[in-house]
Amino acid sequence: MKKGEKGILIGIAVFSITMMLAQGIMISQETEKDPGIPFYSTAPKEVQLQASVLYKKYDCRDCHSLWGLRNIMQAVPAPSLDGMGSLRSEEWLYTYFSAEDPQAILPSRLKPRFRMPSFSHLPESERRLLARYVASLKVEDWYLKETQKAAYEKLTGEEYKP
Numbered sequence: 727m728k729k730g731e732k733g734i735l736i737g738i739a740v741f742s743i744t745m746m747l748a749q750g751i752m753i754s755q756e757t758e759k760d761p762g763i764p765f766y767s768t769a770p771k772e773v774q775l776q777a778s779v780l781y782k783k784y785d786c787r788d789c790h791s792l793w794g795l796r797n798i799m800q801a802v803p804a805p806s807l808d809g810m811g812s813l814r815s816e817e818w819l820y821t822y823f824s825a826e827d828p829q830a831i832l833p834s835r836l837k838p839r840f841r842m843p844s845f846s847h848l849p850e851s852e853r854r855l856l857a858r859y860v861a862s863l864k865v866e867d868w869y870l871k872e873t874q875k876a877a878y879e880k881l882t883g884e885e886y887k888p
């Protein structure tokens with residue numbers, strides 16, 4: 727084999743290996759799909775719109791975050807409402823919003839002005855709408871599992887094996 731031919735052969739080999747690697751990377755990127763935001767609402771658009779009006783009117787966002795957003799001027803350590811419907815049922819939420827003393831249902835260690843206020847004075851239709859909307863706020867299973875895993879490993883320092 728002449729020197730020039732050898733060079734060409736090596737060139738072709740290097741080129742094909744590079745192409746194979748590039749293809750491999752592209753394929754692995756395709757299958758490893760972006761999981762996206764883990765929160766979503768199952769409520770019809772109508773319900774979501776009506777509920778967001780109440781949500782603003784009653785200043786829920788002063789204390790809670792939703793879709794990752796909250797009033798940054800307030801620093802109330804209230805739970806985030808994202809995914810709340812995976813934790814609480816619509817009936818539970820309706821009872822909670824209707825309670826004259828919400829802390830009798832969910833005890834609080836916070837200062838009284840930071841605690842969940844009673845919304846028992848709201849018209850029944852508004853309490854029902856809020857309960858329906860909050861119950862529709864779900865979180866994807868994979869996110870719950872990852873959160874559980876991270877919390878377990880942080881607490882125990884051991885690998886999580888479900």
Ligand code: HEC
Nearest residue numbers: 784785786789802803804805832834836839840841842843
């Ligand atoms: C003054 C702050 C504040 C406001 C305003 C407020 N919340 Fe709360 N909320 C809290 C706190 C704090 C808790 C946790 C329980 C406690 O400490 O009383 C809570 C608890 C909750 C829970 C139960 C969470 C769980 O873990 O089960 C839901 C649901 C909820 N709030 C929804 C709402 C909605 C909807 C509104 C508006 C209509 C609202 N909150 C307005 C502070 C607030």
